[in-house]
Amino acid sequence: MGTVPKKVAIIGGGCAGVAAAFELTRPERRGEFDVTVYQMGWRLGGKGASGRDAETGRIEEHGLHLWMGFYENAFRFMRDCYAELDRPEGHPLRDWSDAFKPDNHVGVTEKIGENQWLNWSAYFPPAAGLPGDPLSDRNPFSVQGYLTQCLRLVRTLLLSVQDRGHEPPLATDDSGLAKAVTSLISSLLSTARSDMTGTAMRAARYGQLAVGALVLEAIGALQRILDTLRPGTDPQGPASLLDRLSATIRYQFELLIASDDEVRRVWEIVDTVLAIVRGVLREGVLFSPQGFDLLDKYDWREWLLSHGASPATIDSAFIRGSYDLLFAFEDGDVARPQLAAGQALRGAMRMFFTYRGALFWKMQAGMGDVVFAPAYEVLEKRGVKFEFFHRLDHVALSADKSHVARLDMSVQAEVKRGADYKPLVPIKGLPCWPSLPLYDQLKDGAKLKKAGWNPEHGADGDRAVNRKKLKVGKDFDFAVLAVGYGAVPDLCKELIAVDPAWQRMTQSVKTVATQAFQVWMDDTVEDLGWGQPPINISGYVEPFDTWADMRQLIAVEDWKTDPKAIAYFCSVLPDTMTGKDAHAHVRQNAVTFLNRDVAHFWPQAVDEKGFRWDLLSGGKGKGEARFDSQFWTANTSPTERYVLSLPGTLEHRVSPLYNRFDNFTIAGDWTGCGHQAGCVEAAVMSGLLAASALSGAPNLGHIVGYDHP
Amino acid sequence: MKKPANTADAPARLRRPEPERTEPNRGILGVFGQSSWGAPPQGSHPLGFDEDTGTPVEPTGHGFLDDSVQEASELVDAHIRQGLKESAGADESLLGRMAALYGSAQANDLTALATQFTRVYADMATQWIDIAGSIRDQLGNLRGATASAPAASTGIASPSMVLRASKPVETRVDMFRAAGSLSAQPLTSEDANQDLRITTVSVENGQLRITIPADQPAGTYHGLLVEKGAGPAGTVTVRVFETSEDGS
Ligand SMILES: Cc1cc2nc3c(=O)[nH]c(=O)nc-3n(C[C@H](O)[C@H](O)[C@H](O)COP(=O)(O)OP(=O)(O)OC[C@H]3O[C@@H](n4cnc5c(N)ncnc54)[C@H](O)[C@@H]3O)c2cc1C
Numbered sequence: 001m002g003t004v005p006k007k008v009a010i011i012g013g014g015c016a017g018v019a020a021a022f023e024l025t026r027p028e029r030r031g032e033f034d035v036t037v038y039q040m041g042w043r044l045g046g047k048g049a050s051g052r053d054a055e056t057g058r059i060e061e062h063g064l065h066l067w068m069g070f071y072e073n074a075f076r077f078m079r080d081c082y083a084e085l086d087r088p089e090g091h092p093l094r095d096w097s098d099a100f101k102p103d104n105h106v107g108v109t110e111k112i113g114e115n116q117w118l119n120w121s122a123y124f125p126p127a128a129g130l131p132g133d134p135l136s137d138r139n140p141f142s143v144q145g146y147l148t149q150c151l152r153l154v155r156t157l158l159l160s161v162q163d164r165g166h167e168p169p170l171a172t173d174d175s176g177l178a179k180a181v182t183s184l185i186s187s188l189l190s191t192a193r194s195d196m197t198g199t200a201m202r203a204a205r206y207g208q209l210a211v212g213a214l215v216l217e218a219i220g221a222l223q224r225i226l227d228t229l230r231p232g233t234d235p236q237g238p239a240s241l242l243d244r245l246s247a248t249i250r251y252q253f254e255l256l257i258a259s260d261d262e263v264r265r266v267w268e269i270v271d272t273v274l275a276i277v278r279g280v281l282r283e284g285v286l287f288s289p290q291g292f293d294l295l296d297k298y299d300w301r302e303w304l305l306s307h308g309a310s311p312a313t314i315d316s317a318f319i320r321g322s323y324d325l326l327f328a329f330e331d332g333d334v335a336r337p338q339l340a341a342g343q344a345l346r347g348a349m350r351m352f353f354t355y356r357g358a359l360f361w362k363m364q365a366g367m368g369d370v371v372f373a374p375a376y377e378v379l380e381k382r383g384v385k386f387e388f389f390h391r392l393d394h395v396a397l398s399a400d401k402s403h404v405a406r407l408d409m410s411v412q413a414e415v416k417r418g419a420d421y422k423p424l425v426p427i428k429g430l431p432c433w434p435s436l437p438l439y440d441q442l443k444d445g446a447k448l449k450k451a452g453w454n455p456e457h458g459a460d461g462d463r464a465v466n467r468k469k470l471k472v473g474k475d476f477d478f479a480v481l482a483v484g485y486g487a488v489p490d491l492c493k494e495l496i497a498v499d500p501a502w503q504r505m506t507q508s509v510k511t512v513a514t515q516a517f518q519v520w521m522d523d524t525v526e527d528l529g530w531g532q533p534p535i536n537i538s539g540y541v542e543p544f545d546t547w548a549d550m551r552q553l554i555a556v557e558d559w560k561t562d563p564k565a566i567a568y569f570c571s572v573l574p575d576t577m578t579g580k581d582a583h584a585h586v587r588q589n590a591v592t593f594l595n596r597d598v599a600h601f602w603p604q605a606v607d608e609k610g611f612r613w614d615l616l617s618g619g620k621g622k623g624e625a626r627f628d629s630q631f632w633t634a635n636t637s638p639t640e641r642y643v644l645s646l647p648g649t650l651e652h653r654v655s656p657l658y659n660r661f662d663n664f665t666i667a668g669d670w671t672g673c674g675h676q677a678g679c680v681e682a683a684v685m686s687g688l689l690a691a692s693a694l695s696g697a698p699n700l701g702h703i704v705g706y707d708h709p
Numbered sequence: 710m711k712k713p714a715n716t717a718d719a720p721a722r723l724r725r726p727e728p729e730r731t732e733p734n735r736g737i738l739g740v741f742g743q744s745s746w747g748a749p750p751q752g753s754h755p756l757g758f759d760e761d762t763g764t765p766v767e768p769t770g771h772g773f774l775d776d777s778v779q780e781a782s783e784l785v786d787a788h789i790r791q792g793l794k795e796s797a798g799a800d801e802s803l804l805g806r807m808a809a810l811y812g813s814a815q816a817n818d819l820t821a822l823a824t825q826f827t828r829v830y831a832d833m834a835t836q837w838i839d840i841a842g843s844i845r846d847q848l849g850n851l852r853g854a855t856a857s858a859p860a861a862s863t864g865i866a867s868p869s870m871v872l873r874a875s876k877p878v879e880t881r882v883d884m885f886r887a888a889g890s891l892s893a894q895p896l897t898s899e900d901a902n903q904d905l906r907i908t909t910v911s912v913e914n915g916q917l918r919i920t921i922p923a924d925q926p927a928g929t930y931h932g933l934l935v936e937k938g939a940g941p942a943g944t945v946t947v948r949v950f951e952t953s954e955d956g957s
Contacts, residue, residue, distance in 0.1 A: 006723055288735075289735060290735055291733075291735030292735070403722070472722060473721055473722050477722070477723040478723065478725070655731045657728040657730070657731040657732075658731050659725055659727060659728055662724040663722065663723060663724060663725060664725075672731075672732070674733045692728070693725055693728060694725055696726050700729065700730070700733075707734040707735070708733065708735065
């Protein structure tokens with residue numbers, strides 16, 4: 001083409017930064033951009049980074065990561081990446097479909113009394129297509145469509161109760177009234193069963209029809225009961241009759257619920273869905289130019305409550321699970337769940353109603369191995385430069401404040417003989433990121449190795465053997481800031497000082513620390529008493545509300561003797577525990593959890609003395625000390641902190657498209673990227689938007705779900 | 710894209726192109742989706758469940774519900790037609806009009822039209838949901854305050870009735886509220902195992918006409934009286950008795 005490539009500096013190689021690099025260097029762009037990724041430490045991945053232990057090849061994750069079936073942009077990115085990589089036959093993760101496997105089982109635990117919990121495992125049927133497939137509709141998302149889906153869900157749920165043969169229990173007294181109420185309930189439940197093709201088809205046209213039908217049936221049923229009761233039996237007239245009726249219904253329903261957990265769960269979801277439908281209609285979301293954003297000023301649970309969900313429902317496993325999924329606890333305080341209702345609703349609608357293939361997809365190796373190693377390989381082949389061990393310290397504006405003039409960097413370590421750092425190691429034929437830097441390649445490597453130097457953490461991260469000042473026009477033309485949000489306020493002081501939008505954002509967006517631990521065990525979880533399919537389950541007791549069975553990883557790790565089970569646990573970490581003892585706190589939390597709480601999942605793993613530490617693979621010594629061989633992490637540094645979707649804050653996020661500083665854009669799950677939640681899909685969308693901001697491509701209409709209500 | 714300025718004190722510098730917009734389009738397009746615009750890419754298919762792989766939908770032959778849905782569908786259709794008439798006075802389909810408008814007309818026109826349309830739709834739908842809610846409260850609001858009662862059915866004029874039957878029957882009509890322009894739905898048995906309905910029910914010139922077939926099984930049958938454009942207004946109940954052995 002003859003034109004000089006435009007130099008782009010991308011700072012931060014997490015999902016967002018890598019997606020932006022991938023987009024800007026697509027072969028179709030014929031070298032228009034010359035991209036360099038500056039990444040502190042030795043690996044890409046950020047909050048999605050993972051590493052391999054040098055001895056066992058075991059995978060050590062930043063936290064549990066699952067991909068959802070609605071991650072259209074993230075899967076498209078991965079599919080393109082694997083296609084371009086074109087790995088040879090016999091490669092352990094040759095194709096994207098080797099790397100991600102569908103997972104149809106989702107679990108929540110629910111509290112049924114003081115210290116009593118129940119596991120609920122739900123199966124979500126495979127949906128048509130695969131995430132990342134092309135869409136025939138440019139924008140298939142509509143509020144109307146979602147309402148239809150909601151009502152179909154109600155029907156399906158009610159149907160499921162019926163099909164399992166749960167008839168309402170017989171009334172204790174045999175009065176006509178009790179019988180009538182029983183029949184009302186069963187009639188309501190059977191309404192669902194009696195729904196049919198016609199309804200579904202019409203419902204597809206007009207979302208409310210299914211409920212209209214439900215209502216008509218319900219009114220009919222109610223009226224029938226009134227008719228049966230009326231002749232002569234009630235001297236006090238219809239008002240008192242209705243009082244008695246509703247009292248009896250409540251009694252019957254409580255009976256039903258008390259005797260049947262399944263019915264209660266179904267009821268809670270039905271109640272949630274009806275509150276959603278009602279709320280969406282009443283608040284005018286259907287015709288609001290803001291779509292679901294309209295509701296972001298409310299907390300999700302409060303909003304549901306205000307539209308008629310019962311207190312029991314908003315405390316249900318389903319709703320609590322949505323907070324756990326998004327670590328939605330302000331300051332990590334589990335007593336302060338806070339989640340913007342509009343985004344929660346958008347997330348729930350996309351998660352349940354627009355997934356393709358499976359609701360969840362599980363990676364078949366570490367997220368680093370599955371996502372960031374292939375991305376690195378492809379980008380490197382395309383000519384993207386990677387500057388590892390480069391930490392950005394400051395973003396400096398021009399004198400007229402119109403653009404970014406300089407990027408001040410610290411070099412945390414230098415590679416011997418000025419060579420390029422080669423970051424990947426092969427494990428069982430798979431290119432992987434190590435859990436620590438490859439010290440051998442570094443100057444002073446032996447010393448650093450001895451000290452266990454970890455440039456991602458605390459004071460170690462502050463090491464600087466050199467400083468660089470990257471200058472606009474010379475070292476870069478455009479800059480993409482793709483660090484984790486926690487690092488932004490400190491790095492961008494100058495931007496914040498001059499721009500009200502940046503001020504509003506940094507005053508309102510908040511993050512939370514997270515904690516995670518992993519155990520490898522010499523018994524299967526079935527031997528330990530788990531009786532359900534392999535599961536990801538959330539909604540459980542703190543300090544670790546989420547457990548995922550990661551047995552699929554055994555095959556790709558490299559133990560001398562394979563463990564039989566791998567389990568990941570994850571949760572928020574309260575801000576009261578994020579000080580310098582954070583790592584010790586998390587260890588203590590994990591030990592406490594194993595001793596006290598894990599028996600709920602694995603009864604056989606615990607005896608009268610507590611957790612059976614001898615179960616742990618690779619452990620040394622006796623008792624609790626064996627836990628030290630396992631893996632745990634406190635994710636407390638600013639960039640590692642998870643980005644919250646707090647009510648009243650999302651409107652203040654700055655978009656990558658915002659053009660206040662004319663050679664600069666941002667990427668990350670904290671930006672106004674259309675899907676304002678801390679997840680891989682949001683991060684990838686932001687990366688696409690950043691690319692679009694610099695080049696006009698991709699067209700915004702091609703970022704699936706950006707123009708979502 | 711602007712060309713970089715090249716002066717002595719400002720070295721050559723590139724600038725971002727101006728973005729076409731900085732926010733997602735969450736409004737009108739979101740309401741209707743965009744299915745009918747532009748050719749779909751190769752190998753593409755719609756999002757979401759196949760009828761086959763998702764929630765299974767099987768006909769069960771419960772006619773009552775079918776009719777209810779039909780009724781509801783007509784109701785909504787009527788509202789939409791009305792809304793359209795008021796907003797545009799044209800008889801083309803809304804989506805067709807929107808497709809034609811899209812790209813050429815002012816975004817404001819589109820918004821106004823769509824808003825009007827959806828308002829009608831939302832009002833309608835809210836009405837349904839509110840009824841659903843009151844039933845739901847009856848059932849499920851375990852810890853809530855006492856639920857509000859549905860409208861009482863006394864003292865409201867009901868249509869006169871013309872009944873034809875060759876066996877003993879008892880009938881009653883209960884109106885929830887005063888209503889004009891009624892239609893009647895077929896009557897369904899209270900016994901869920903009995904699906905032979907009484908379909909010969911109609912409202913003509915304000916008269917409720919019911920014909921009970923000679924072979925109609927004994928039992929109690931119910932159906933709704935629906936006011937056109939406004940929803941259910943009352944119920945019809947018919948009890949059909951066995952003919953006694955001596956034929957009396
Ligand atoms: C414990 C946990 C579990 C999660 N589970 C899931 C899940 O199951 N599913 C899901 O979809 N999402 C999950 N997420 C969220 C998901 O990981 C993030 O949304 C996503 O990884 C964010 O990507 P990002 O690129 O925006 O930011 P990051 O991943 O934070 O990337 C930022 C990058 O910038 C680098 N960086 C930071 N500061 C500097 C600096 N000064 N100089 C140079 N480089 C710098 C960082 O090292 C990092 O590489 C989880 C998050 C956590 C914390």
